Every structure is written in C-alpha cells, then in structure tokens.
Amino acid sequence: MNDKFISESMAAESTEEFTLIRIIDTQYKPNKILLIILPLIFFATFGWYFYKNTIFVQSLYFALVQTLIVFICWAVGRELDPDYDYAAFLGIPLLFLPFSLTQGNILVLFWFLFSLRLLNQTTGKRTTSSDVTFYLSLSILSALLSSQILILPLAIFIIALTSVISNKKIQLTILSIPLIPSFILFYLVFPDAWMLLNPSPWILIYIAVSCALMFFVTTTTDKINCKGDHSSTPLSLKRVQSSQIIVVLSVLLISTFHGSILSVFPVWAAITGIGIFRLFHFFIRKEEQVMNKQ
Numbered sequence: 483m484n485d486k487f488i489s490e491s492m493a494a495e496s497t498e499e500f501t502l503i504r505i506i507d508t509q510y511k512p513n514k515i516l517l518i519i520l521p522l523i524f525f526a527t528f529g530w531y532f533y534k535n536t537i538f539v540q541s542l543y544f545a546l547v548q549t550l551i552v553f554i555c556w557a558v559g560r561e562l563d564p565d566y567d568y569a570a571f572l573g574i575p576l577l578f579l580p581f582s583l584t585q586g587n588i589l590v591l592f593w594f595l596f597s598l599r600l601l602n603q604t605t606g607k608r609t610t611s612s613d614v615t616f617y618l619s620l621s622i623l624s625a626l627l628s629s630q631i632l633i634l635p636l637a638i639f640i641i642a643l644t645s646v647i648s649n650k651k652i653q654l655t656i657l658s659i660p661l662i663p664s665f666i667l668f669y670l671v672f673p674d675a676w677m678l679l680n681p682s683p684w685i686l687i688y689i690a691v692s693c694a695l696m697f698f699v700t701t702t703t704d705k706i707n708c709k710g711d712h713s714s715t716p717l718s719l720k721r722v723q724s725s726q727i728i729v730v731l732s733v734l735l736i737s738t739f740h741g742s743i744l745s746v747f748p749v750w751a752a753i754t755g756i757g758i759f760r761l762f763h764f765f766i767r768k769e770e771q772v773m774n775k776q
Contacts, residue, residue: 500616501607502599504711512567516556519574524549527584548584551748552577554591559752561598562726563699564708564717566759573755577748587745589624590736593633594729594749596620597640601647601725602717606710609644614657617641622664629675630740634665636732643728647721677741685743692750693730695757700726702764729753 506513528545532538552574559570576582600609600617621637624630638658645654668675681689703726706717733750737743743750 498612499607499610500612501603501605501610502596502613502616504599504605512571515571516553519571520549520553523552544584547586547588548577550588551584551586551591554586554588554595555748555752555755557595558591558598558729558749559756561595561602561604562696562729562752563703563756563760564602564604564722565703565706566756566763569756569759570752571755572759573748573751573753576751576754582744582747582751585744586748587624587628587630589620590628590630590633590745591748593620593624593637594732594746597637597732598725598729600640600644601728602721604708604710604717606713606715609654611653611657614641614654618657618660621661625664625668628745629672630736630745631665631668631672631675632736632739634661634668636735637661638665640728643724647718647724676739679738679741679743681743688754689734689737689743689750692754692757693734695761696726696730696753698764699757699760702760 506517508514508517524545527548528541531541531544536544555573555577556570559573560567563569577585596617599605600613603609617637618641621633625633638661641658641661642655700723703719703723706719706722709716729749730753733746733753736746737750
C-alpha cells in the first residue's frame, strides 16, 4: 500500500515538474565560445556608451541589455536548428548594426525562446502543466508591458499545438482559456496597439529573404540527431519543423501588425543567421558530393 502511494506521488510530482530551463554545459565547446563572447560584449557595449558620454548607470544598463539580447538571439538560434551548433552564432553580428544596437523587448524575446522550448521539448522532458502555467503568465505579462497583444492568440495556438503533439489535448489546452478574455480585455484597453508596418524597400527585402531562408531550413531538415538534455532519444522532427514554421509566422505577424521589426529584431537575426549557415552548408556538401563522384 505504501509503495503504491509513493509511486503515485512520484508520478504526480513529475507531471508538475518545470522543464523549460536549460543548463549551459560549460564543457561543451560552442557553449565555451558563448561564455567568452558574452563578457566581451558586455564590456565593449559599456565602453562604447560610456565613450559616447552616456552616464555610468545608463552605460551599465545598455551593456546588460545588449548582453541579454545576444544571449537570447543565440538561444533562439539553437532551438530553431538544434543539429548545427555554430549556426546560432551567425545572427549575432546583425545585432551590432547602427539601427539594431540594444533593440529588442526583453520580455517578448524571452516569450519567443520559451515558446520554442515548449514546442521542441529540448530538455528531453514532457511538457507539464507547470510549464504551461508559467508560459501563460509570461505571455500575459509580455503582452501587457509591450502592448504587442498578438502574443496572446499566438500563445493559445502554441499551447494547443504542443497539447496535440503531446497527446494531452484536454489537460494542457484547458489551461490556455484565461488567454481568451485577456486578449479581449487588452484589445479594448490598448486600441493603439495595432499599427501596420510601413517598411522601407530594404526592410521588405530583408523580411522576404529571412522568410525564404527559414523555409529553406525547414524543407531541408529531414532528420534530427540532437538529443534532449535529459533524454537518450533525438528530438522530434515534427516538433522542430513546427517550431521553425511557427516562429516565422509569429515574428512576421507581430512585426506587421505592431508596426516595427525592432522589438523582435533579435529573432529575425537568429532566423537569418541559421538560414545563411544552412545555405552555405548545403552548397559545401553538394560540392563535396561532386568531388567524391569525380
């Protein structure tokens, strides 16, 4: 009787476990490179703003923001293309363009990152009600503080999709119900949140190229070898492909209907970076195949 009670308690506890946090393995070479890059970025950004006669506290703040933005850009890239360790680094240089420096809403960027982790299950553990509850709170807070209320219907769709893939349709989807009245309330409270994007031709070209690159990545991803952090099995191909498609649609919708690409530019940068990496990797592999045939 006691054994049965203990096993049931352990099962209940596992369903409530929070699984969206990933620990950086400092023994892994790409992670070592990241841990070298981040302090360099912090001090370089601080030095730049302090040199531009920005006061000490503001320089410190901008340095911290830029470092977080670089980390999230890298982390989003790793989630989007988990088999290619170095692809996530290629988006980082785009964050230092004159118009993109310290641009990005931190909460919204974290929302994108946790959306991808919820879909991909990169920790190797099943999605739990604790994960969805946390994601629900993050979605509401991000939408409230950024006025980007499209986050809420997108979050409902993402929760529903991960529920379907996990075969937990009722348990997890029901938790997203509070997002519906929240969206209606925010729609009434923030009537000015809707603002159509009025891009320059260069921005339009950039968006089109980035979307095309992500389409290329998705269509050429036919196998996933990367394993979850706590799993001996590879990540799900359909989960990774779904997250690749959804992140492009989400960033495109938010940019289009909330008037700017800057608040989500680090996500665009991650998309562009992994797309460029995969494009070069594709041509190099084709060239090697031709060389081997000769």
